[in-house]
Amino acid sequence: MKSKLSTRDLINIGVFTVIYVIIFFGLGMLGIFSPQMMLVGFAAAILLNGYVFILLLARSPKMFTLTILGLLSGIVMVLTGHPWFLVITTPVLGLIADFIATSGGTAKRLEPKRAMLAYAVFTLWYIFPLLPMFFAADDYFGKIEAEMSVEYADSMRELFTVPVFAGWCVAIFILGLAGGWLGVKAWSKHFKRAGLSS
Template sequence: MNVGVFAALYFVVVFGTGMLGIIAPWVMFLGYGLGILLNGIVIALYVSRTPKFGALALIGLVNGLLFWATGHPWFTPILAPLLGLAGDAILAARRRDGLSAKRFPLAYAVMSLWYMVPLLPIVLDPAGYWTYVDETMGADYSRRMQELFQGWVLPAWAVAVFILGLLGGLLGVRATRRHFERSGLA
């Protein structure tokens, strides 16, 4: 039950903040950055309520399937749970001593790297990707996005996602300890 509830919360935050990208291509980075930070709280509470190995992989699988169903690449439901599994491996030593302020931010940052997956077609199939953006968002949006996505943008965004994941993880630990543990929710 926790998986379904928290996967839905996670999806709503990611999708809702990602929709800011409709405004302009560069705004997508702000929206996703905000989503990564906010979901640090969601995932920290989820991990504290579901202290089982594989919990992050399940969130990755459910959300990977949801994002694939909404038009993202077919490999999203494969890579998202694998990154979640890597996060689970980082958390494995933490299971006995509660939500670890040291391990959780790193695990969440690794899991958050799935944000790169929808952008991989820019490298793997650029013609197909830009045709898709052209058809779904319009030629002007596609042109502005192509101008934005220079060779350095994806590696820089990967580093930013990781750093935002660390910050979101720290925020999640702090919020969980400050608000959810005191109220008995964590």
Template sequence: MPTPAHKGNTLKFTPKELIALGIFTAVYTVIYMAFNMLGAVAPILQLVGATLAALLNGITFMLFLTRVRHAGLITLMALLLGILVTIAGHHPISIVTALVAGIAADVIASRGGYRATVPTVVAYGVFNLWVSGGYLPLLFMRDSVLSEYRRQMGDQWADAFNALFSPAVIILLIIGTVVVGMIGGWIGRRALSKHFERAGLA
């Protein structure tokens, strides 16, 4: 697919870009929340839900990039996601991790004009690190987090969560987030070229 000319790395967004930001952030959030609700059934399903959400949202992210012409929109999407999950109950560090992941993804995607396959796939992998804010508190305030889970979900659920999400698993999970994200990005690119572009939607 040819790479359209990019308008540069300015932060002057168009109304269409801001509308696209709102729409695709909403779609991303609905998919993320829907799959993560599986975790309420059993902690192991949290991993399954997070993986499925990251894979499916690869399509959401790649469609979003077809509307991006200026640097900063990926960062804004990540920041909005961080704020939304913080409002929903995550630790405020989620805002920090989202901002860092968003900036890094923005820089990477911009190297290919927000259109080239490899930079956008890698960018989505890095973008997915925004979710690490939900896991990092388990490394430095574990007792407090588990106490809250016991209050909300009950002892059995909290014990299963504690056994599954050891510090070593948390670190591997954060690394795996990037890998799964890149797979999701590749799926998104394939869907873009096979279906959405042919249908004139991208």
């Protein structure tokens, strides 16, 4: 197996990044109803994007596939008004996920257990857009008030206590494992049989 990303791999990454981002923002729109529904939307996005992540990895099981996915996702997040540091944290998590999924670049094909763990680690980027609630609270909730309402911002303040946030961080990782498992199951049962792997 060639270890370098080919033009075909880059096209795959681009296509799957678009799908990944559409799912994230589409389900994230549930948050317009309430902060609680935002978490429901994010949870659903993590589970559904497990299919996208695993199929991308199956088609392009090479080092830096996930780093680029993370970089492109981070750029989109920053361009849509999220914290600037996401353009750093998402590719870094992507790089870590790359090392896990490809055994440091030596794997020749998708390895299910490694792929599941890689997705769980990659998904931890969901933590970072919420961090300003704690270290830049006035600015963060001021924007929420302007974009949504004072009532929405107050509800969000009440919801995201430190224990709840800590629990959400753990939940993200568990949901990532579950989403990876669902993706691997679908790949094994449908995609692999249909020849949609590398």
